[in-house]
Amino acid sequence: MTSDNETGKLQPFPWHLGVYDAHCHPTDTMSSISSLPEMKARILTVMATRTQDQELVAQTADKYGIKSGSIGSTPNSWGKEERMIPCFGWHPWFSHQMFDKDTYGDRDTLDEEAKISHYQLVLSPKHDDLSREERRLFASLPDPRPFSQFLKQTKSYLERYPLALVGEIGLDRSFRIPEVRPPESENNRDGSLTPGGREGRKLSPYRVQILHQKKLFKAQLNLAGEMQRAVSIHGVQAHGLVFETLQETWKGHEKQVLSKRQKKKQAENSNPVAEIEDKDGKKQNSPKPFPPRICLHSYSGNPEAFKQYLNPAIPAEIYASFSTAINLSDRHDAAASTALECLIKTVPDDRLLVESDLHTAGPQMDDHLEDMVRRLCEIKGWNLNEGVERLGRNWKRFVFGNRG
Template sequence: MCNPNDDQSASAAPEQNDVHPDDFPWHIGVCDAHCHPTDTMSSIASIGSMRARALTIMATRSQDQDLVASSAAKNPIRDRSVLGSPAKQDTPDKIVPAFGWHPWFSHQLYDDTEASTPGPSSSPETAEQHKTEHYRAVLSPQPDDAFIASLPDPIPLSTFIADTRQRVLDAGTALVGEVGLDKAFRLPWPWGKRDAAGTAAEHTAEADADANAPPSRDETLTPGGREGRTLSPHHVKMAQQMRVLRAQLRLAGELGVAVSIHGVQAHGVLFDALAALWKGHEREVVSRKKQKMVATGAEDFSSSSEDEGEEGWGDDGGNDVPSRPKVKEKKAYKPKPFPPRVCLHSFSGSPQMMQQYLNPAIPVETFFSFSTAINLSTAGGESRFADVVRACPDDRLLVESDLHCAGQEMDRVLEDISRRVCAIKGWPLEEGLARIRRNYEEFIFG
């Protein structure tokens, strides 16, 4: 999702002058690795006419889980082979759903997996007490009674995980996401409420901004988002975010599906959270010296996953051309405590942080997606962008829009980010788009 200081209902990339729709090779297959069009349900009807080949639509909170499921059921992508075919008018197979609980809303779940964690009883008084105790435990600074009253009743984490498991299984092709950690986000004030600064006699900048907050929500938008409200001082404690994140990562490992991950000002903590799950499952990395000591063809000392078979290159006719990988022969998936593949969406870390995820001993394939809406939204982000894209391995790079409304604007920003990364990588457009599409296929299907 977008920067917490932006209106998440109206995220948009900066206007660019280098987009030329008439000469862009859409027929190669442009795949959006991360977006939120169910935040504006009226835009879903436009997906069929979009030029993008695939949209990976994220769920983030209670209000959009069913919306993502129903949208995908009408436009599902079941097979990786369709991604190489051009998108046509009203193409029915365009959506890969992702079901998850975003860190911005992680306070709305309570961990009932520990025997020592009491849940609400049937008594209204006890349920209200449980709600108050939960929010005071997971939010900092502790909110007052009025703020707590504006929040929804917390949901058991076990119930959410069970529901998500079923949604992923029902979808056939699906991800877990959007999940993650965020140290920057603060909860918005409730509708119709303002911080005390907004009513104080002194006119601070924050008070002036608060006074201009929208008086009521836009009914055309899916409930639950920020939608322009000013931010309170309250944030979700990192321990609570970690509990929710770990449960979802373990679910993805159980089901063998990929995960789309949000990380803001938490790159080190996020890496440590993943590393704790794969500890003890690291791949054996054989030195080049040892490899040279083995007779040619005697044994393959590559660090490929134990679940992968052999992979070759060539087209479907057997010609020796670098078009796309042949279909892998895979063993039956064995559940693990960590996901097989993750994508760090709108990756904002440094090249050095990227290298941590690329250690060959790590048993998780990590992809990195980029968007103009996030990566190029600030001067600092734009100044780092080229170096990070260059550092990204060619076979781990994805593109995304991260927009909250489907249609022409989503196509436009996908074209823009695709052109930018291809230029930085020195790829001709058709070659670059083919690479990125193959990466997307690998991320989704393995």
């Protein structure tokens, strides 16, 4: 921790410089949303993940989203009620609740038999002959909706909120879908929590087929490229496949990498445009099938895996964010601490972000952000003021691009 050399006490935290949470889920606990204006953090980047929270994120943006006509460069550029950036996306944990209309004769809804068939197709382990219990489980899962319907809704939200991002999206090889809550237990559930989350339910043996996850992931990446919005990406036990999927979206649009000799010649010829053109000579600010800026949220890959993203030919800006909740969960493990330190040192200073990944707004979220910022500053060798200012600039660049 950054401390005062004489007293050993923690230095006061410079909240006044502006702290920006790059990834969180406060709409999972709507009762906490009213605390946003009183938080020490300046802006929250709020993710949607499933059916139940898309409109909740929109409603929160209507009340607390940034509405100012111009984007300033200081934490006080927005009003006290302007506290969040909305993000709309479909999380891989819920990707089984989507289906491809082409598979079902262009239908918008599925009857029970088609619904069971859909879940039999996209969940693993896969069985050709379902037991009575498996049929009961699949029939009790949410009615799936078409990819196309969701993408149309997401595009509508992005048009409605010009500063909105796409997220949380991604791939997850480890997650198992929860068992369905018995009807008799519904009266005992915590009413303060937005429906659709795990809420302590036991996990079933079923995982979502990774190819099905990838189809939805890639469709959302394409939409983000079309709308020129940044994305926040979830990746668990799938770091290689996340990179491969992103690579597929920007294939043919890689940036021209110049040698020192070429750069010198370019400077002599006063042709600065060449470095921001792709291989086809197209300007980088036109719509593409890939997002312009990408955040690998609570990144847990190793340094070698992250180095793939440092290739100067990649036409998107790649950021990595870190949270106490995920990245410091085993902080007392010396090997894990060393690995995290090595990873954070690998991330370029101007591509580092901080997040809470918490599901409740308020003091606990502020505490988690401060904890992680102090840790990042310690690893990077920054004093607190320098670190907070750097992280703030990075967040603005990630969210707003050249507008920040």
